[in-house]
Amino acid sequence: MKKLLFACTLCIGWANIFAQSPLYIPPTITSETINLTLQEGTTTFYEGIETNTMGANGSLLGPTLILQRGNTVSITVDNQLPDTTTIHWHGMHVAPQNDGGPHSIILPDEIWTPSFEIMDQAGINWYHPHLHMKTGEHVSKGIAGLIIVKDDEEAALELPRTYGVDDFPIILQTKGFDADGQIIFHTNLDTSVMVNGTVKPFVEFPAQVVRMRVLNGSSQRVMELGFSDNRTFQIIGTDGGLLEDPVGLERYRIAPGQRADILVDLSASLGDNIQLMSYASELPNAIYGATQPGMGAGMTGSLIGYSSNPLNGSDYEFMDITVGAATVDPILTIPATLISHSPPIEGTEDISRTLTFTQTVMGDLNGPFKINGATFDMDVLNYTVPLDNIEIWTLTNQTPIAHPFHIHDVQFYILEINGSSPPPELSGLNDVVLVPGAMGSVKFIAQFNDFANDTIPYMYHCHMLPHEDMGMMGQFIVSAGTSGITSDEHNKAFSIYPNPSNNGKFKLDWTASYAKPNSYQITTLDGKIIIDSEIPEMNDTSLEIPFSAPGTYLVTLVLDQSNITRKVVIF
Ligand code: C2O
Numbered sequence: 194m195k196k197l198l199f200a201c202t203l204c205i206g207w208a209n210i211f212a213q214s215p216l217y218i219p220p221t222i223t224s225e226t227i228n229l230t231l232q233e234g235t236t237t238f239y240e241g242i243e244t245n246t247m248g249a250n251g252s253l254l255g256p257t258l259i260l261q262r263g264n265t266v267s268i269t270v271d272n273q274l275p276d277t278t279t280i281h282w283h284g285m286h287v288a289p290q291n292d293g294g295p296h297s298i299i300l301p302d303e304i305w306t307p308s309f310e311i312m313d314q315a316g317i318n319w320y321h322p323h324l325h326m327k328t329g330e331h332v333s334k335g336i337a338g339l340i341i342v343k344d345d346e347e348a349a350l351e352l353p354r355t356y357g358v359d360d361f362p363i364i365l366q367t368k369g370f371d372a373d374g375q376i377i378f379h380t381n382l383d384t385s386v387m388v389n390g391t392v393k394p395f396v397e398f399p400a401q402v403v404r405m406r407v408l409n410g411s412s413q414r415v416m417e418l419g420f421s422d423n424r425t426f427q428i429i430g431t432d433g434g435l436l437e438d439p440v441g442l443e444r445y446r447i448a449p450g451q452r453a454d455i456l457v458d459l460s461a462s463l464g465d466n467i468q469l470m471s472y473a474s475e476l477p478n479a480i481y482g483a484t485q486p487g488m489g490a491g492m493t494g495s496l497i498g499y500s501s502n503p504l505n506g507s508d509y510e511f512m513d514i515t516v517g518a519a520t521v522d523p524i525l526t527i528p529a530t531l532i533s534h535s536p537p538i539e540g541t542e543d544i545s546r547t548l549t550f551t552q553t554v555m556g557d558l559n560g561p562f563k564i565n566g567a568t569f570d571m572d573v574l575n576y577t578v579p580l581d582n583i584e585i586w587t588l589t590n591q592t593p594i595a596h597p598f599h600i601h602d603v604q605f606y607i608l609e610i611n612g613s614s615p616p617p618e619l620s621g622l623n624d625v626v627l628v629p630g631a632m633g634s635v636k637f638i639a640q641f642n643d644f645a646n647d648t649i650p651y652m653y654h655c656h657m658l659p660h661e662d663m664g665m666m667g668q669f670i671v672s673a674g675t676s677g678i679t680s681d682e683h684n685k686a687f688s689i690y691p692n693p694s695n696n697g698k699f700k701l702d703w704t705a706s707y708a709k710p711n712s713y714q715i716t717t718l719d720g721k722i723i724i725d726s727e728i729p730e731m732n733d734t735s736l737e738i739p740f741s742a743p744g745t746y747l748v749t750l751v752l753d754q755s756n757i758t759r760k761v762v763i764f
């Protein structure tokens with residue numbers, strides 16, 4: 194076989210000589226019993242070349258899971274790869290033991306059988322491997338699948354929802370190939386553009402309102418989506434489900450890990466030929482995908498290979514769309530309103546946490562990047578979140594490049610991006626947010642409901658897979674009690690003991706170096722305040738609280754900057 198120069202600036206032009214292929218539409222699984230077999234195989238991305246790939250129930254990608262809120266699914270993941278891996282249900286609100294993070298490994302030839310109730314709102318999630326230091330490899334080689342969640346609220350709206358007919362899975366990816374046509378990962382030479390694993394795809398959309406369930410499944414690349422005729426499309430949902438109202442846009446920026454539920458009205462476009470594009474020339478600098486990865490004039494950054502990647506800063510095509518005849522009973526209008534949201538209100542938070550992104554070598558845009566000065570350690574718990582806590586997380590990015598921050602377990606509401614309210618298309622629920630580079634910041638609020646587990650943590654991390662694999666990740670447990678380990682500095686500074694207490698009193702203790710709490714409150718689990726008391730100035734760093742009625746209570750310490758809430762049990 195002749196060797197082809199994939200990893201070169203000529204690749205894109207070279208790839209263009211190939212004929213288009215029909216867009217691959219992954220099969221669906223709609224049953225509550227889901228069997229996924231992870232396997233190796235080969236895929237022909239380019240004519241005459243067999244590329245070694247990985248997939249679920251096939252050699253590339255995986256079936257689309259269509260799940261109904263309220264149902265309980267039983268999943269079997271059979272690992273037939275020659276490698277240990279995990280499978281994470283990105284975006285799904287599930288217990289830590291079902292989440293498939295780096296602690297839930299599946300050895301080769303073993304099976305993993307999570308089972309959980311679908312508690313999520315209708316929306317678009319996805320699944321992918323999550324083994325520490327191997328996520329980039331396993332995802333780049335092909336394992337990823339969409340999850341479409343349905344619910345009654347969404348079903349009541351007049352929306353396209355016939356899979357592959359007026360409702361299309363659109364997994365956007367760029368991949369790097371070596372000279373032998375094999376996939377390379379952790380690379381800046383992701384020169385191949387594909388949708389659902391199809392390079393240069395074409396598809397026929399019917400002349401009516403068409404829905405695109407878009408996932409950016411790339412390992413690093415941020416895209417600036419738009420149509421070649423600059424038509425307006427409607428964003429109806431993001432990561433965590435539907436927005437309150439559709440938002441009409443000509444461009445939509447989507448970062449790795451993010452999803453977008455998009456409607457495009459083609460009812461007056463019969464016979465048109467349009468392209469789905471990434472207008473990367475319009476991406477501001479300091480974003481992976483823009484002309485300059487780094488900030489500031491003259492700063493070209495040191496991303497190896499970055500400047501020779503022809504996709505950076507240029508407009509490129511994802512998919513060629515021809516508009517054909519409408520279906521029977523087409524959807525021809527876009528609803529004016531969708532669902533309502535009631536986000537937790539700023540000020541009701543139990544705690545605020547600050548996460549700062551830094552890098553080891555200033556100006557090295559390849560990283561490694563750190564969160565709060567540390568790289569990921571499987572054995573270190575970075576936070577203990579009390580069950581049901583409402584928390585504000587402020588992310589500050591001291592590196593020159595934007596990072597898509599992702600958190601497991603919860604969907605959050607963005608309060609601020611660079612100090613301003615988010616645009617309407619980012620006002621819904623999200624689990625990934627692109628934190629702007631060069632001192633950019635994002636503030637979000639979320640509530641950590643339903644699932645507590647003192648040993649299996651949830652992850653938070655940058656969804657650029659090379660960054661994540663190199664340790665731009667941390668972990669937290671959600672704890673229903675106070676026996677959990679609290680390595681978080683803020684939490685660590687306080688203790689309540691004995692807990693549980695059987696002698697009719699307990700003590701609050703804080704380290705001398707940390708500010709004394711101003712007051713404390715004891716409330717019942719349903720919110721009734723039993724004690725609300727100032728803590729006087731004193732030399733002691735501990736206070737004894739006599740309190741004898743048996744039960745489970747929440748003790749809140751009120752500090753200058755934030756509150757800390759712990760559960761305490763008296764018996
Ligand atoms: Cu999409 Cu922690 O992952």
Ligand code: CU
Nearest residue numbers: 283284600601
């Ligand atoms: Cu996730």
Ligand code: CU
Nearest residue numbers: 596655657660
């Ligand atoms: Cu990153």
